[in-house]
Amino acid sequence: MTLTAPTVPAPRISYSAVLGTPYVARLLGGTLTGRLPNGMAPVAIVLWSLAAGRGIAFGGLLSALYGLASGLSQPVKGRMMDRYGQRTVHLPAAVLNSALLVALPFTGPYGGAALATAVVVAAGLTAPCLEAGLRALWPSVLPDLRLRHAALALDTGTQGLLYIVGPLLAAAVASAYGPAAALAITAVLGLAGTLVVATAPPSRRWRPTPTAVGTGPARRLASPQLASLFVALAGVGFTIGALNVLAVALSDASGRQMLSGLLPASFSAGSFLGGLVYGRRARPGSTTHQLIFSSAAFLAGWLPLLALRNPYAATATVALPGAFLTVVVACAYVTTDALTPTGRTSEAYAWLICSIGIGQAAGTALAGRLADHALAIAALPAAGAVLALAVLLLTRPGQAPTGLNRGCRSHT
Known part of the structure; x- marks a missing residue:
């Protein structure tokens, strides 16, 4: 008779272990600080114009x-990082971006x-590509895959805070010291x-992989799966772009101006909390299954908006899809890494960020046209989620045929 040892569940991941790993807290904190202008600059620019x-x-x-130029230039900066290294791209971009933001108030008379x-x-074109750069550093900083997934979830979940803290900080500085000061603070923080x-050892030591600029299949980034x-x-x-306009529409219809900020804040808070929970737990099944499941839950979270008419109930409801947003994006990053040729990860991550940004712009534009139609604008976030889930179900991008991912690293 053969005795089988009982299966011992993997220990729960501790965020103290993640943040206690050398350079993790520095890289995460620096990236969040450097990306605060993403939330501050749009508000500061509008206030300066007024x-x-x-x-x-x-x-x-x-x-x-500004947002469009920053998003569309991400893949170019990612490609440059893969060719020349992170410091060579980050530092000149940050200096130029900061100088231009400070110079904006002086354009009036000249x-x-x-x-x-x-x-x-x-x-916008010179905004540093910090987010993609950080994702490219995680494998070297956190070789343990479970800790890396936890760091990715924490990183993704905290992104929403940028769009809560950033606009509030820009508005507060502009109110106290003027819009020029808000632009200056934005530049300094970036x-x-x-x-x-850029001065952290992992970023200084990071070098592109030679195969990225070689010949053959490893050189090509584009694939049907990606x-x-x-x-x-x-x-x-x-969905995110449509939500921002929906918040303004609900605020205007109810006569409660604070709802325009409360709705996105609830969504971002759900994203942050969802990231904390996701990062600490073991994830059964392949990354592809997790991506599809979380996308289905993301869609389900938007459906109550079709029936809700109370703006405060809608505010509470959007925390649910927000919680699954972090899971969707984190799984998308892991899948991108699995499908990307060695040495092209920064560029691939930048395309991922660009894709979300383009979709956000489209959602904002269409929601603006439908702002007077309550049911139509409430359905737009769910429509975006339907598109995402349908594409994932039809293509299952993480399950590429054998031989397609030659030269790629698979973490799924």
């Missing part, structure tokens, strides 16, 4: 151009709207955070 007498419409245009637009677009990351994953993530971004 104070300069150019109006909210022009300020909104500048803010949109060129008007055209010069202001050029400065804002250039500032530069300081980037310096913390393309389908990025389309799905554009659907996720669509």
